[in-house]
Amino acid sequence: MPVFMNIAEQTSACIKQDLSRAKSSSGEVxxxxxxxxxxxxxxxxxxxxYSFGSFTGQRNEYNIAIKSVLRLMSQVAPYAKILPSLCNLGTAGFRRWAVRYIPIAIVQRLRYAVAVQNEQAEEVLRARQLLLSSGGDLCAEAGRGRDIMSLLMISNESEGSENHIDRQGMIGHMNTFVFAGHETTSTFVSRILSLLADLPRVQVKLREEVQSYFEEHEDESNHDALLELPYLDAVVRETLRLYTPVTQLVRINQKDTILPLQYPIRTPNGKVSNIPVKAGTRIVTSLHMANRYGKIWGERADEFWPDRWIGSKLDEVTESGTHLPGVYSAMMSFGAGSSSCIGFKFALLEIKVMVAVMVKSFKFEPSQHNPSQWETVGVQFPFLKSDPTGIERNPKLPLRVIEL
Known part of the structure; x- marks a missing residue:
């Protein structure tokens, strides 16, 4: 928790610096x-x-590579329709070789950025392994030796060969963790702040709860109780329901099966209660629609209503006690089953701490001059309405920010 609070406070300080440069306690940021x-x-x-130096202004090649990959991935979205067929073409080695000859400039730029990212991940891994092998003091490093990668590397050294992860596997874990834990949470926190700007009553109620908490726990360094604040929790859940960062899940059926329908389909030939699904079928689940389905969520399914979560058990939140089989709450925003998001508790901790510190420090209002709109590019991103719809856009979310 101290790491999360420290970074949230650094973020607050950087936004205050933006305001001070404008010589004002309020302005668009x-x-x-x-x-x-x-x-x-x-x-x-x-x-x-490992510190990416995100707040120091120092050049960090790994940081630059990751940002390049994220930006280029959003720009390569227009070609997404051909990606599923390419992903099933030959072996992984063949695909890495073949992608070098795709005559699309943005794809080649993405390939180069990924290569740079892998090189930088290799450098980080080498330095970490050298520190571990030399008996260096991990407590002096970022993460204080309790970070996930250090624990994984220590476990990797002590386990037998059956559980050993090779170097490429470790690099893959690093890059996967960065993407899974970085892109979706940053867009989701931004979405909450955007919603609060549009819904001042919700923002005021949340700020009162958060400020009351910090006044009562001013001298504490461990803010675990922050995670239990009921209205903060309700705002996060309701935003996750209405505006899940990933709007759909894609799965491949492993064997022939019969898919039962909780809500049968009526056709001219009668009522369909189940659907046969052959092995290898690509199944797309719309989380966006499931989280807004009136038969599950009731008449206020499309309404942002955090109070639905206050004092309610999961079988009381939805209409007639129906809930989706997800790992979190009554929805599938973090997925379900063995392929669900393994880092969802990490994400929730980050989201709640960031939102609490931001709301404690600032009042947010919609931008009057540069309004944004949210678009799905793999993940939902904010873009300026005034920006052209070409692939070279970068996500932006200007809000009027007032320092408290």
Whole structure:
């Protein structure tokens, strides 16, 4: 928790610096770069035991490579329709060779950025292994030796060959953790702040709860109780329901099966209660629609209503006690089953701490001059309405920010 609070406070300080440079206690600030920087730094320190230097202004090649990959991945979205067929073409080695000859400039730029990212991950891994092998003091490093990657490397050294992870596997874990824990959480925190700007009554109620908590726990360094604040929890859950960062899940059916329908389909030939599904079928689940389905969520399914979560058990939140089989709450925003998001508790901790510190420090209002709109590019991103719809856009979320 101290790492999370420290980075959230650094983010607050950076936004205050933006305001001070404008010689004002209020003004329009593009909050998205700062929220993204915080998410990346949290993943670095708590996940890799490594600081990306997100708030220092110093050049960091790994940081630059990751940002390049994220930006280029959003720009390569227009070609997403051909990706599933390419992903099933030959072996992984063949695909790595073949992608070098795809005559699309953005794909080649992405390939180069990924190569640079892997090189930088290799450097981070080498330095971490050298520190471990020499008996260095991990407590002096970012993450204080309790980061996920250090624990994994220590376990890797002590386990037998059956559980050993090779070097490429470790690099893969690093890059996967960075992407899984960075992109979705930064956009989600930004979405909450955008919603609070549009819903001042919700923002005021949340601020009162958060400020009351910090006044009562002013001298504490461990803020675990922050995670239990009922209205903060309700705002996070309701935003996750209405505006899940990943709007759909894709799965491949492993064997022939019969899919039962909780809500049968009526056709001219009668009622369909189940659907046969052959092995190898690609199944797309719309989380966006499932989280807004009126038969599950009731008449207020499309309404942002955090109070639905206050004092309610899971079988009381939804209409007639129906809930989706997800790992979190009554929805599938973090997935379900063995392929669900293994880092969802990490993400929730990050989200709640960031939102609490931001709401305690600032009042947010919608931008009057540079309004944004949210678009799904793999993950939901904010873009300026005034920006052209080409692939070279960068996500931005200007809000009017008032220092408290």
């Amino acid at each position: 593009d909050i998205f770069p700062w929220i993204t920087a915080a998410a990346l730094e949290l993943v670095g320190e708590a996940g890799l035991g």
